Amino acid sequence: MSEKLGPIVADIEIARNADEVWRVMTDEASAPRWLGCMQYEKRIGAVFYMQQDREKAQRGDISGATHCEILALDAPRHFQFSWFFPGFPATQVSFRLEQVSEQRTRVLLQHDGWEQFDAAQIKAIRDMLDGGWRSFVLPNLKQAAES
Numbered sequence: 001m002s003e004k005l006g007p008i009v010a011d012i013e014i015a016r017n018a019d020e021v022w023r024v025m026t027d028e029a030s031a032p033r034w035l036g037c038m039q040y041e042k043r044i045g046a047v048f049y050m051q052q053d054r055e056k057a058q059r060g061d062i063s064g065a066t067h068c069e070i071l072a073l074d075a076p077r078h079f080q081f082s083w084f085f086p087g088f089p090a091t092q093v094s095f096r097l098e099q100v101s102e103q104r105t106r107v108l109l110q111h112d113g114w115e116q117f118d119a120a121q122i123k124a125i126r127d128m129l130d131g132g133w134r135s136f137v138l139p140n141l142k143q144a145a146e147s
Contacts, residue, residue, distance in 0.1 A: 005114035005123060008130045012138040014105050014145045018097045021105045022076030024145040025095060034140040038062065046070045050083075068093070089116045107141065109133055 014021050024030045032040045032048075038057060040048040049065040051057040056064065069090075072080035077097050084090035091113030098106040111133065114126050 003119055005117070005119045005126055007114065008111035008126065008133060009109070010130070010134045010138060011106055011108045012142050013100060014107060014142050015103060016105060016145045017103055018076045018099045018105045021097055021107065021141075021145045022079075025097075025107075025141060026073060026075070026079055030144055034144040035137060036140070037068065038065070042070075042073065044070050044073055048081075083111065083113075089113065107138065109138060 016024075024034065026042050028040060028042050031042070032038065036050065038049045038051055038060065039062070040046070047067055047069045049062045049067060051062060051065040053061075053064060056062075067084055067086060068081045070079075070081045071092065072078050072094075078094065080092060080094040082090040083093050091111060094108075094110045094112070096108045096110075098108065100106050111129065114122060
């Protein structure tokens with residue numbers, strides 16, 4: 001049996017207070033832009049989609065998209081959603097906000113649940129997502145919150 005994969009963990013500091021970061025992070029107008037999602041609603045239990053195919057995304061087509069269900073909205077500290085393809089076990093993505101100073105907030109991302117998969121089969125997907133969270137999603141959140 002292969003080793004189990006641990007969570008993806010990444011963080012970023014944003015030059016805004018936690019309330020401002022929270023608003024941008026969870027607002028129905030701004031969340032789809034920084035997160036790159038479709039059909040986002042700010043409520044626990046709402047399902048939204050991450051469509052990697054740009055052409056499908058432009059058409060609003062969710063076929064082949066990752067499904068995400070909002071699990072926690074604990075303002076202004078914790079935003080969590082599941083991440084899954086139908087028929088497969090869900091993983092969980094959490095964003096925790098920590099006020100570093102009056103105008104500085106640390107956002108900690110953790111993507112858990114990889115231990116339920118065979119590491120040899122899922123490692124490439126997990127590593128791709130790790131890169132996406134670090135190089136696309138968190139920098140997009142920083143840019144959206146600071147602009």
